[in-house]
Amino acid sequence: MNHDIDIKKTRINCFRQSKVPGEFMLQMRVPGAVIDAKYLKVVMEIAEKWGNGTFHLGTRQTLNAPGIKYENIPAVNAYIKDYIHDVDQEMCGCDMEADETGYPTIGARNVMACIGNSHCIKGNCNSTELARKIEKLVFPSHYHIKVAVAGCPNDCVKANFNDFGIMGIYKMDYNYDRCIGCGACVDACEHHATGVLSLNKDNKVDKDTCCCVGCAECVLACPTSAWTRNPKKLYRVTLGGRTGKQNPRAGKLFLNWVTEDVLLGMFANWQKFSAWALDYKPEYLHGGHLIDRAGYKTFVKHIFEGVEFNPEAKMADDIYWAENEQRANIHVMPLSKHKTAGPQE
């Protein structure tokens, strides 16, 4: 077998090195995690023809075929041209031209999503469609970023552990005259959410609006449609979540009650921010670290350039990160080892 393989090149091409010398695992993107079932045949064909006959459900919702021999990579790349064309170029509208060379980059990771409100009774947004719109803005780009879209704050997709975790929310409207004071919403909020509702002495409902997470459990529970979603679609975004060996952490609340326009405006600035943070020299560095290096306030200045906020929008003035450090004082180091951000001398 060939023992002279440019591992970095295959990785960027979305073929991950195996412990078995000369073997690789293809990762096919599924932005938004929903595609036509016919594409399962594509994965099957790859796995059975060039892979080891097994199929791995990628942890970032990619379709993976392990055991592909290095010499077969060109054939696989030619075979997935149509898939990349259909899914990323056509369905997501990414600025790219699918060809025989496979994925142009692994940079921005597959944009994940739960099934969202196209199916889920609890879902507040169409997470699949939103994920595809984000894919168009962040891919193909060498700059790393992990994004996941959850249909509601229950966050089944674990958006909290992504650089950007998006959750569909609503502001609720309360129709006083339709309320029968049954207390179902109070119980539902207490049980499933943040317990912001209470029955008052008039047998109507009081709400602590400040701690409402916008999940609409009250609407689901209400037998009279006294609680309804105000149809304006809004989102909550957590920032800086990650896993990893050094300093895994859940994201911190970053944006609340923002519209899709704000979200898409923000993601449209991601590549520009990344380029600036890395002094215009793309290198393999996780997106979250760029935010750390720049510092929250600098990051905010770049990422919202030209973005207009909706009136309901709230943004964190500052974020105090709390990391689950795998070893103590991980940030304390000689000055010479400190990371840099922005143009360097």
Add this chain to the structure above:
Amino acid sequence: MGYKVSFEQANKIFDKLWDKYDIYAPKRFEGRGRYSDTDIVRYDKVNTVEEIVFDEKSDYPAKEVLAPISQTLFYFTEDEYRESKCSTRPILIFMRPCDINAMHHQEKIYLGNGGYTDLYYERMNERVKIVMMECTEGWDTCFCVSMGANKAEDYAVAVRCENGNLLVDIKDSELDAYFAEAPAADFKPDYIEKNEIELQIPEIPNREVLAKLKAHPMWEEYNKRCISCGSCTVACSTCTCFTTTDIIYHENGEAGERKRTTASCQIKGFADMAGGHTFRTTAAERMRYKVLHKFHDYKARFKDYHMCVGCGRCTSRCPEFISITATVNKMSKAIDEIMASENN
């Protein structure tokens, strides 16, 4: 007289009608459904024909117009009270035959039960003129034919919505005048003659069988399935239960108002009494109470018809997919079982 009017002509007639009448009809509330990106259809004032939802069954019944979910009955101070005011403008309500029959069921309870007339219902009821929405197809939860509620002849106007036109049949001479310039058409409404669901209502022959039916294990299923939310009774065209609440305006004050609010026998606490006694403590008992009330007790007392018009809204609105017709069928089976064991 029969007429055929375009939506445009109908809207002009609506404009004139609004000088005198309030017009209510099933209306779409976009994005206001139980689930995200779903709508609800419920009764509200409408100004144009386009606002009226003809091609869907409303989620909530027409009864909400006459007996609102909550309403103020009277205002009081320490030593006097004053009745709440109510508009005297006549009302046109667009209703399907099931809702019209349901209105007559409700009249019996509000205006006749116990020899007492409910003033607050009466003053609304007096204002109503019925606009019957022709309904010939129904939906998959409907069983109005089985309940004998598929027809209603006592309308002021009947309408059919067809290809952007309204065909109308007018029995009310005062309303007829509004159509003076409209082209005549030969129209009489049709009625649905067969639903997808045909329901056989079981006869409970005597108190012994009734007692055994109450104790039958069939009800236990609902302890696991029913969440006692009350969606079924709120959506019910015929349910009339309400509770009253005194709202005191100020912590130390003695002025306030008495409100009445829809109540549901399915919600925990409905049968609580002073002293802490409660009649029905489980979801199964509450379900049994409702089903027997609708399909036995009411008729046993009033001797005319069952307290259900087969609109199927309880089934449609149940978040736990409990079907009233399936439940009645289970009850029939249970009665057969009981009868068979008695005969042995």
